[in-house]
Amino acid sequence: MEDVVDHGTGGEAGERATRRDEAVRAAVEQGLLGPDAAVVGLLDVIGIRKAAADLRAAFDAVLPPGTPVLHAFAVKATPLAPVLRLLHEEGIGAEVASPGELALARAAGVPASRTVLDSPAKTPAELREALALGIAVNADNPQELERLDALVRAAPTRSPLGIRVNPQVGGGTIGATSTATETSKFGVALRDEGAREWVVQAYADRPWLTRLHAHTGSQGIPLALMARGVAETYALAEEINARVGRRQIDTLDIGGGLPVNFAAEATAPTHADYARVLAEAVPGLCDGRYGLVTEFGRSLLAKHGTVVARVEYTKQAGGRRIAVTHAGVQVATRTVYAPGAWPLRLAAYDAKGRPKPGPAVVQDVAGPACFSGDLLAEGRALPLLEQGDYAAALDTGAYYFAHHYAYNSLARPGIYGFAPDGAGGMAFATVREPQTVAEVVAESGGAHAFALTTLRAHGSR
Numbered sequence: 001m002e003d004v005v006d007h008g009t010g011g012e013a014g015e016r017a018t019r020r021d022e023a024v025r026a027a028v029e030q031g032l033l034g035p036d037a038a039v040v041g042l043l044d045v046i047g048i049r050k051a052a053a054d055l056r057a058a059f060d061a062v063l064p065p066g067t068p069v070l071h072a073f074a075v076k077a078t079p080l081a082p083v084l085r086l087l088h089e090e091g092i093g094a095e096v097a098s099p100g101e102l103a104l105a106r107a108a109g110v111p112a113s114r115t116v117l118d119s120p121a122k123t124p125a126e127l128r129e130a131l132a133l134g135i136a137v138n139a140d141n142p143q144e145l146e147r148l149d150a151l152v153r154a155a156p157t158r159s160p161l162g163i164r165v166n167p168q169v170g171g172g173t174i175g176a177t178s179t180a181t182e183t184s185k186f187g188v189a190l191r192d193e194g195a196r197e198w199v200v201q202a203y204a205d206r207p208w209l210t211r212l213h214a215h216t217g218s219q220g221i222p223l224a225l226m227a228r229g230v231a232e233t234y235a236l237a238e239e240i241n242a243r244v245g246r247r248q249i250d251t252l253d254i255g256g257g258l259p260v261n262f263a264a265e266a267t268a269p270t271h272a273d274y275a276r277v278l279a280e281a282v283p284g285l286c287d288g289r290y291g292l293v294t295e296f297g298r299s300l301l302a303k304h305g306t307v308v309a310r311v312e313y314t315k316q317a318g319g320r321r322i323a324v325t326h327a328g329v330q331v332a333t334r335t336v337y338a339p340g341a342w343p344l345r346l347a348a349y350d351a352k353g354r355p356k357p358g359p360a361v362v363q364d365v366a367g368p369a370c371f372s373g374d375l376l377a378e379g380r381a382l383p384l385l386e387q388g389d390y391a392a393a394l395d396t397g398a399y400y401f402a403h404h405y406a407y408n409s410l411a412r413p414g415i416y417g418f419a420p421d422g423a424g425g426m427a428f429a430t431v432r433e434p435q436t437v438a439e440v441v442a443e444s445g446g447a448h449a450f451a452l453t454t455l456r457a458h459g460s461r
């Protein structure tokens with residue numbers, strides 16, 4: 001891990017770090033962050049806009065002009081309506097995988113024509129709604145395809161429909177996010193006996209199946225392996241189209257899963273790197289014969305979010321310095337439970353929100369939850385954090401503060417977007433209000449406080 005945040009590199013990464021520093025200071029100055037708001041999530045609006053523009057440019061650079069492309073943001077990465085709206089304005093659609101995610105995309109005004117539904121457990125009602133709205137659906141398995149058969153027979157639909165396959169090209173360094181292993185739960189496992197022939201026949205029998213989907217990448221997966229998954233998918237589409245004697249499959253959905261560099265400020269690999277690898281490894285994908293859908297999540301948002309938490313106390317135990325902050329397992333669940341797989345860079349700020357100078361001192365940065373493993377970082381060398389300072393967990397714009405984990409009934413923090421105000425300062429917009437304690441009670445059965453004792457009284461009669 002690069003413990004000292006590198007502002008010296010200039011360029012995009014340096015500018016992003018500078019904006020982040022200014023946002024932390026302004027958040028303290030403006031009272032969004034302080035003794036009574038001890039943890040917040042911050043989102044860099046300029047960074048998000050730029051990431052969206054870079055994604056579009058990356059694929060435009062390797063595709064013939066006019067090739068239909070839909071970049072559908074994987075809503076699960078940052079399920080916040082204002083983020084979906086911002087991305088929509090930047091030309092990015094939505095990939096949804098639950099009724100909640102679909103509702104969020106609709107609340108953000110993402111049209112059905114720019115929405116893709118992909119969950120592995122879609123109910124008949126979800127499928128019916130998707131087809132009624134005209135949302136693209138990728139069937140996960142033969143049983144789901146039977147449900148689509150019935151719906152397509154019952155009513156015409158505008159929904160582009162496809163099947164999700166698992167090319168079984170192998171996993172990466174993180175088991176829980178590897179989707180293309182031999183036994184992954186997603187899609188039709190293509191190398192299993194008889195599976196490939198089943199898929200080909202399924203398309204031959206259903207002229208309305210016009211898409212083919214695979215999502216084989218994720219954190220910990222090398223680009224070359226991701227490209228192999230796409231190559232296998234492309235080869236299958238070619239085989240199907242040859243079998244049926246026409247270009248029935250007109251669009252390939254290559255999923256998302258571009259890994260994020262959590263070890264340094266730089267964006268690496270970039271979407272442009274991946275697009276180039278794809279164009280090289282699967283030239284037929286990029287010759288304009290197929291429309292393209294992508295579903296990037298983490299790589300679009302991770303670098304543009306920051307958790308900032310106040311240091312409530314500092315102490316020492318067994319010779320180890322410990323800063324007890326308000327950010328732990330509730331906002332950084334993956335990192336706390338699997339620190340080896342999901343390490344985060346941390347930055348130290350003083351009580352006024354200014355980057356903290358000083359020599360690096362090895363310390364633990366702990367969260368507020370009541371179990372000893374609740375650590376944002378263990379034995380990390382950082383400028384010494386003191387009471388009233390702030391610790392920031394960087395690159396947390398995806399799968400972190402938007403994925404609150406209600407351990408210890410800790411309240412969801414407020415989330416604010418920031419952008420330069422044009423007068424040398426930072427302006428903030430509320431993305432999500434901080435949860436109140438009254439809301440915590442309401443969501444935790446507050447209205448039913450006597451439900452169980454009443455039940456016992458009835459039962460004993």
Ligand SMILES: *Cc1c(COP(=O)(O)O)cnc(C)c1O
Nearest residue numbers: 074215256257258295296297298
């Ligand atoms: C999670 C998911 C994505 C996004 O993955 P990232 O690693 O966040 O890019 C895309 N497509 C599907 C089907 C997914 O399940």
